[in-house]
Amino acid sequence: MSMLEIHQFLERLGNLIRSQGRRTSAGLDLQPVHLNALYYLSICNRYSDTLLAVSEYLGQTRGTTSQTIKLLEQRRLLTKKPDPVDGRVTHLKLTASGRKIVLQSWPSPVLKAAESLFPVDQQDALRDQLKQLLHTCQKVNDQKTFAICHSCRHNEKQAGGYFCRLTQEPLSPEDVTLICREHEFPQSA
Amino acid sequence: MSMLEIHQFLERLGNLIRSQGRRTSAGLDLQPVHLNALYYLSICNRYSDTLLAVSEYLGQTRGTTSQTIKLLEQRRLLTKKPDPVDGRVTHLKLTASGRKIVLQSWPSPVLKAAESLFPVDQQDALRDQLKQLLHTCQKVNDQKTFAICHSCRHNEKQAGGYFCRLTQEPLSPEDVTLICREHEFPQSA
DNA sequence: CTTAGCAGTTTTGATACGAAACTACAAAAC
DNA sequence: GTTTTGTAGTTTCGTATCAAAACTGCTAAG
Numbered sequence: 302m303s304m305l306e307i308h309q310f311l312e313r314l315g316n317l318i319r320s321q322g323r324r325t326s327a328g329l330d331l332q333p334v335h336l337n338a339l340y341y342l343s344i345c346n347r348y349s350d351t352l353l354a355v356s357e358y359l360g361q362t363r364g365t366t367s368q369t370i371k372l373l374e375q376r377r378l379l380t381k382k383p384d385p386v387d388g389r390v391t392h393l394k395l396t397a398s399g400r401k402i403v404l405q406s407w408p409s410p411v412l413k414a415a416e417s418l419f420p421v422d423q424q425d426a427l428r429d430q431l432k433q434l435l436h437t438c439q440k441v442n443d444q445k446t447f448a449i450c451h452s453c454r455h456n457e458k459q460a461g462g463y464f465c466r467l468t469q470e471p472l473s474p475e476d477v478t479l480i481c482r483e484h485e486f487p488q489s490a
Numbered sequence: 491m492s493m494l495e496i497h498q499f500l501e502r503l504g505n506l507i508r509s510q511g512r513r514t515s516a517g518l519d520l521q522p523v524h525l526n527a528l529y530y531l532s533i534c535n536r537y538s539d540t541l542l543a544v545s546e547y548l549g550q551t552r553g554t555t556s557q558t559i560k561l562l563e564q565r566r567l568l569t570k571k572p573d574p575v576d577g578r579v580t581h582l583k584l585t586a587s588g589r590k591i592v593l594q595s596w597p598s599p600v601l602k603a604a605e606s607l608f609p610v611d612q613q614d615a616l617r618d619q620l621k622q623l624l625h626t627c628q629k630v631n632d633q634k635t636f637a638i639c640h641s642c643r644h645n646e647k648q649a650g651g652y653f654c655r656l657t658q659e660p661l662s663p664e665d666v667t668l669i670c671r672e673h674e675f676p677q678s679a
Numbered sequence: 680c681t682t683a684g685c686a687g688t689t690t691t692g693a694t695a696c697g698a699a700a701c702t703a704c705a706a707a708a709c
Numbered sequence: 710g711t712t713t714t715g716t717a718g719t720t721t722c723g724t725a726t727c728a729a730a731a732c733t734g735c736t737a738a739g
Contacts, residue, residue, distance in 0.1 A: 303613035304605045308507070308597035310620035312526055313547075313636075315504040317627055318497070320549030323727080332694070337501055352718060358502075360509030365696050367719055389704050389717040408497035414630040415623065416493045423619060424492035430616040431499035434608060438506055441603040447502075512697085521725070541687060554727050556688055578686040578735045681739085688733075695726070701719075708713070 307434075318409045329402060330376075334359065336406050338369055339378060342395050343403045346450065346479035348468060350392045354482040358447055378402060436486070446484050450477040454487040496623075507598045518591060519565075523548065525595050527558055528567060531584050532592045535639065535668035537657060539581045543671040547636055567591060625675070635673045639666040643676040 322333045341358050342350055356366035370393065373379050378399035384390035395403070408416075416424075439446050450456045455467040456477060463472035467483055511522045530547050531539055545555035559582065562568050567588035573579035584592070597605075605613075628635050639645045644656040645666060652661035656672055 303610070303617045304597045304601050306617045307613065307620060308601050309529070310617065310624050311500065311503055311507070314500055314620065314624050314627065316526075316549045317624075317631070317633065318500070321631065334695075337505075340498070353716085360505045361695090362697055363718065364698075364720075368695080371719090387705075387717085391718080408493045411627050411631055412493050412497050415626040418626050418630065419623060421492070423622065424496065426615070427619040427623060428492045428495045428499065430612060430619065431496060431503065433612065434604065434616060435499050435503050435506075437604040437607050438503065438600050441607065442506070442510065442600055444506065523726075542685090550726095551728055552687065553689075553729075557726085560688090576686085576736075580687080683736100683738075685736075686734090688731105690731085691729085693727085693729105696724085698722090698724105700721085703717085703719100705716075706714085709711090 318411050321411045322406075322409060329406070331402070334361075335369060335373060336402070338366075338373065339395065339399055339403050340407050341480075342379060342393055343400060344480055345447075346476055346481050347392070349447075349480065349482040350394065351390055352393065355393070357445055357482060373399070440486075445482060446486060447480050447482060448484045448486070449480050450484070452486060453481065453484045455483065455485065507600050510600045511595075511598055518595070520591070523550075524558060524562060525591070527555075527562065528584065528588055528592050529596055530669075531568060531582055532589060533669055534636075535665055535670050536581070538636075538669065538671040539583065540579055541582065544582070546634055546671060562588070629675075634671055635675060636669050636671060637673045637675070638669050639673070641675060642670065642673045644672065644674065 319333050322336070337359060338355055341355060345354065345358075352366055352370055353363060355370070356363050359366065361369075370379070370381075374381060377396055379393050379395050382392045382394055384392060436446060436448070438444070450463070450465065450472055453465075455465050456472065457464045457466055459471075461471075462474060463477050464470070465472055508522050511525070526548060527544055530544060534543065534547075541555055541559055542552060544559070545552050548555065550558075559568070559570075563570060566585055568582050568584050570580045571583055573581060625635060625637070627633070639652070639654065639661055642654075644654050645661065646653045646655055648660075650660075651663060652666050653659070654661055
């Protein structure tokens with residue numbers, strides 16, 4: 302019963318944010334999905350700034366994402382950099398104007414306006430519950446979690462900093478606050 | 491800061507539900523937005539089962555909603571009944587197969603699968619917080635609330651039942667559990 | 680009885696999206 | 710070292726979503 306209502310409220314908040322976003326982001330000539338892609342690229346780490354990662358994060362096919370990326374590149378909101386090692390891979394880096402748009406458009410004006418009327422401790426509680434629900438859904442549906450290295454089972458705290466056992470590379474204190482497409486929680490099942 | 495993360499989690503849950511929904515509801519030959527419209531019609535009261543109300547609920551224009559309704563009518567998932575008093579208005583009623591599809595598709599399989607792994611008291615807490623956030627957003631953005639008569643300032647508890655001061659009509663115990671496009675919370679500001 | 684306003688429809692055009700075929704590169708198989 | 714299999718990304722095409730705006734028909738106010 303609760304899940305039914307949770308679903309309903311999620312849809313309604315989503316509709317509110319998206320339909321408002323279509324109107325306001327129309328000034329930027331960008332669609333909601335473009336803002337999502339830009340936001341992802343602003344918080345992902347260096348292993349996760351590829352087209353494939355974006356498409357997995359957004360739940361789209363590669364073809365669709367390819368169109369999205371092409372448009373964002375034409376608008377000079379991101380640049381493509383070929384991977385020095387693997388010739389198939391290109392990394393997507395936000396430009397200064399790309400970062401500016403992320404700062405402008407996140408969070409949505411709808412939520413920003415509600416922020417001051419919504420008690421801070423309730424905001425934190427809601428955030429934690431949503432995070433929990435998202436990760437439960439992802440686990441059940443065998444989806445990638447896209448969480449920060451800090452909570453990843455491949456990440457190892459060492460004397461001088463951090464180390465990723467998967468990529469066999471050291472991670473900086475900033476690195477472990479970014480989200481990664483290879484992220485896996487420590488298995489508790 | 492919390493709002494930023496809340497927005498992010500809302501989007502990701504939305505994407506998860508929608509991209510999964512596109513796959514499963516493809517079996518029904520319906521799009522996510524159609525399921526939303528059907529669900530709304532299953533929980534709205536007799537003042538709110540019109541095209542205009544649906545379009546306000548979904549945040550679409552009337553033209554877009556008109557297309558949605560036309561398709562649902564062709565699939566025999568709802569029927570149109572002209573209003574006996576106002577010749578401009580038509581009421582939208584779900585058919586038996588329409589109701590069946592609502593029961594099948596709500597809540598999303600993604601959430602249903604997570605239900606058993608997500609503690610019940612946390613479900614209730616999350617539901618209440620989402621409701622709170624939604625209503626705060628709607629208030630701030632001057633949107634209709636679409637909540638149940640039970641919480642409406644126009645509704646009056648009387649000896650034999652309930653009474654709506656706006657429509658000047660009595661409401662049954664079942665009526666006050668349905669959502670209404672004219673709903674307004676008692677003003678506390 | 681005229682005018683303003685509302686419920687709903689139709690048409691048009693832009694954009695989003697998935698499916699599938701395709702290119703180019705990489706790594707494993709043999 | 711050549712073939713096979715797999716992966717990153719692109720292109721094309723058909724379908725669906727959506728808003729904008731012009732439209733019909735009804736209602737209600739002046």
